[in-house]
Amino acid sequence: MSRIEDYALLGDLQSAALVSTTGSIDWLCLPKFDSPACFAALVDTPDAGHWTIAPAAGGVCTTRRYLEDTLVLETQWRTREGTVRVTDFMPPRGHAPDVVRIVEGITGTVAMRSQLRLRFDYGRVLPWVRHHGDRMEAIAGPDRVRLRTPAPLQGRDLATGSEFTVRAGERVPFVLTWNPSHEPPPKPVDAEQALTDTVTFWKHWAQRGTPVHGPYRDAITRSLLTLKALTYQPTGGIVAAATTSLPEQIGGPRNWDYRYCWLRDSTYTLQALISAGYLDEAKAWREWLLRAVAGDPADLQIMYALDGTRRLPEAELPWLAGYENSKPVRTGNAASDQLQLDVWGETLDGLALARNAGLADHDDAWDLQVALMEHLEGNWDQPDNGLWEMRGARRHFTHSKVMAWVAADRMATAVRTHPDLHGPADRWQALRDTIHADVLTHGYDADRNTFTQSYDAPALDASLLMIPRVGFLPPTDPRVLGTITAIQTGLTEDGFVKRYQTTDSDDGLTGGEGMFLACSFWLVDALHLAGKQTQATELFERLLTLRNDVGLLSEEWDPTANRQLGNTPQAFSHFPLITSALQLHAGKGHHSHHPIHR
Ligand SMILES: OC[C@H]1O[C@H](O[C@H]2O[C@H](CO)[C@@H](O)[C@H](O)[C@H]2O)[C@H](O)[C@@H](O)[C@@H]1O
Numbered sequence: 001m002s003r004i005e006d007y008a009l010l011g012d013l014q015s016a017a018l019v020s021t022t023g024s025i026d027w028l029c030l031p032k033f034d035s036p037a038c039f040a041a042l043v044d045t046p047d048a049g050h051w052t053i054a055p056a057a058g059g060v061c062t063t064r065r066y067l068e069d070t071l072v073l074e075t076q077w078r079t080r081e082g083t084v085r086v087t088d089f090m091p092p093r094g095h096a097p098d099v100v101r102i103v104e105g106i107t108g109t110v111a112m113r114s115q116l117r118l119r120f121d122y123g124r125v126l127p128w129v130r131h132h133g134d135r136m137e138a139i140a141g142p143d144r145v146r147l148r149t150p151a152p153l154q155g156r157d158l159a160t161g162s163e164f165t166v167r168a169g170e171r172v173p174f175v176l177t178w179n180p181s182h183e184p185p186p187k188p189v190d191a192e193q194a195l196t197d198t199v200t201f202w203k204h205w206a207q208r209g210t211p212v213h214g215p216y217r218d219a220i221t222r223s224l225l226t227l228k229a230l231t232y233q234p235t236g237g238i239v240a241a242a243t244t245s246l247p248e249q250i251g252g253p254r255n256w257d258y259r260y261c262w263l264r265d266s267t268y269t270l271q272a273l274i275s276a277g278y279l280d281e282a283k284a285w286r287e288w289l290l291r292a293v294a295g296d297p298a299d300l301q302i303m304y305a306l307d308g309t310r311r312l313p314e315a316e317l318p319w320l321a322g323y324e325n326s327k328p329v330r331t332g333n334a335a336s337d338q339l340q341l342d343v344w345g346e347t348l349d350g351l352a353l354a355r356n357a358g359l360a361d362h363d364d365a366w367d368l369q370v371a372l373m374e375h376l377e378g379n380w381d382q383p384d385n386g387l388w389e390m391r392g393a394r395r396h397f398t399h400s401k402v403m404a405w406v407a408a409d410r411m412a413t414a415v416r417t418h419p420d421l422h423g424p425a426d427r428w429q430a431l432r433d434t435i436h437a438d439v440l441t442h443g444y445d446a447d448r449n450t451f452t453q454s455y456d457a458p459a460l461d462a463s464l465l466m467i468p469r470v471g472f473l474p475p476t477d478p479r480v481l482g483t484i485t486a487i488q489t490g491l492t493e494d495g496f497v498k499r500y501q502t503t504d505s506d507d508g509l510t511g512g513e514g515m516f517l518a519c520s521f522w523l524v525d526a527l528h529l530a531g532k533q534t535q536a537t538e539l540f541e542r543l544l545t546l547r548n549d550v551g552l553l554s555e556e557w558d559p560t561a562n563r564q565l566g567n568t569p570q571a572f573s574h575f576p577l578i579t580s581a582l583q584l585h586a587g588k589g590h591h592s593h594h595p596i597h598r
Pocket residue numbers: 240256257258262264265333334335387388389390391507572
């Protein structure tokens with residue numbers, strides 16, 4: 001079974017595929033990120049659907065890389081017969097989604113094998129398959145998939161196989177295309193033209209941002225490309241990750257569906273994209289937000305589907321064994337119904353950042369901000385589920401209150417500094433001061449000199465590392481420094497940071513979890529802001545080593561088994577990589593509502 005870090009990402013800005021180091025596409029949902037998977041081997045066995053192209057002898061590739069600043073993946077095997085390369089990509093979506101794989105002989109003559117096993121609806125539906133010459137067609141229910149290739153195709157063992165040889169200089173294309181089964185099949189793309197267009201698309205996109213220099217250039221660029229690939233172009237929504245149910249502990253039950261748009265994850269993604277000069281994406285996200293949250297601000301959800309759909313019922317898929325037997329595999333996400341008060345603060349912080357980056361507020365955007373703030377004024381003092389979406393009893397999470405302070409602060413400041421933005425600035429400023437005092441009274445433990453996870457309780461929480469970044473207290477305030485030390489002592493393993501101790505925080509779940517990579521980057525930022533550059537740089541550079549061979553990070557890290565855990569690639573890991581790197585490179589920290597100036 002492949003490890004999580006064995007996967008590389010392909011994407012067409014509407015969905016994504018994961019390709020292993022053995023040349024197998026083990027995850028693909030069509031036509032959208034959150035559609036049922038037609039390859040679900042990732043969370044089961046190959047019987048749940050996959051598409052492998054590799055030397056007939058099989059095995060792990062010798063080398064693998066993305067072609068420069070693109071999402072075009074080159075996987076190469078050196079065999080006893082010669083060297084062969086498979087180039088995989090999904091052309092940015094035209095009429096229909098395609099996966100293109102081009103097999104290229106580099107030296108010698110290599111025997112190759114393709115095995116395509118399509119199983120619609122997350123491995124459950126075996127399609128009708130027909131072969132006609134150079135084409136295979138699979139149909140079931142709403143789905144039709146066609147495969148075209150000059151290589152010979154045969155049906156065998158409820159799959160489509162192809163055995164062929166490739167000589168040095170030869171190129172053998174395979175094009176897989178999905179379309180709704182009730183519509184006529186689309187015109188197939190030309191593999192070579194699609195390759196040229198896809199390379200051009202991604203290179204142009206990478207060049208569009210503010211040029212990145214310095215030692216972290218490649219890491220930043222790869223993370224930016226990954227965030228872009230997690231963006232659903234038709235609406236501007238950004239998914240948290242490309243997968244569902246990759247476990248936070250191998251064999252454990254903490255397996256969640258991340259193929260939705262969290263307001264929190266998206267506003268952080270925005271910080272990274274804006275700081276890197278991608279204002280169009282920020283604009284598109286703001287329009288997505290306005291549409292998604294339109295209506296009564298009391299009904300604001302913490303996450304939505306790609307098109308803004310609100311109901312995301314959580315369900316288990318009992319026919320799937322789970323990644324390395326980590327059950328259950330879930331779709332939907334019950335956290336969508338939770339109260340997470342931090343989201344108001346993150347959203348208003350993100351919109352303040354967009355304003356400070358030069359995206360003027362139009363009337364609808366400002367009206368939304370006022371409505372959100374007014375709702376928060378009446379609700380900030382309620383217990384909630386917190387940013388970690390805890391499934392235990394609601395509590396007064398310190399981070400949620402800090403983010404309520406952020407909301408009031410950004411809104412009062414906006415009215416005071418922009419003559420065309422109107423609102424009760426004095427009232428919001430007074431609320432800001434009330435919340436500040438409340439947090440210092442109930443969320444700070446003077447005996448231990450640390451902020452705590454929730455009011456008047458001892459547990460620690462890594463979200464408190466955000467306190468200096470949002471400007472709640474100066475980065476060298478003794479209470480901030482004390483919190484950093486407490487977290488380094490009580491919440492780290494091998495220097496990496498946990499969100500919280502599952503043993504002392506009632507999160508309503510069984511089992512444990514790994515080191516949360518975003519929190520580890522937040523420690524980098526807190527150290528850097530506090531003037532501890534050497535420690536910050538050392539930790540950041542260790543975090544870079546956790547990326548896989550093609551620069552990707554999942555959500556968490558297991559420091560004992562030295563392997564990635566959780567959904568992948570995870571925006572929540574890639575955006576803090578970018579913001580930490582930009583701050584280290586700039587040699588100064590920044591507040592979350594201002595772009596990082598370089
Ligand atoms: O820890 C239990 C919760 O885990 C998931 O939430 C995490 O992922 C979200 C998306 O990246 C992120 O916004 C949140 O802060 C994380 O805690 C899961 O989505 C929840 O359903 C689950 O309760």
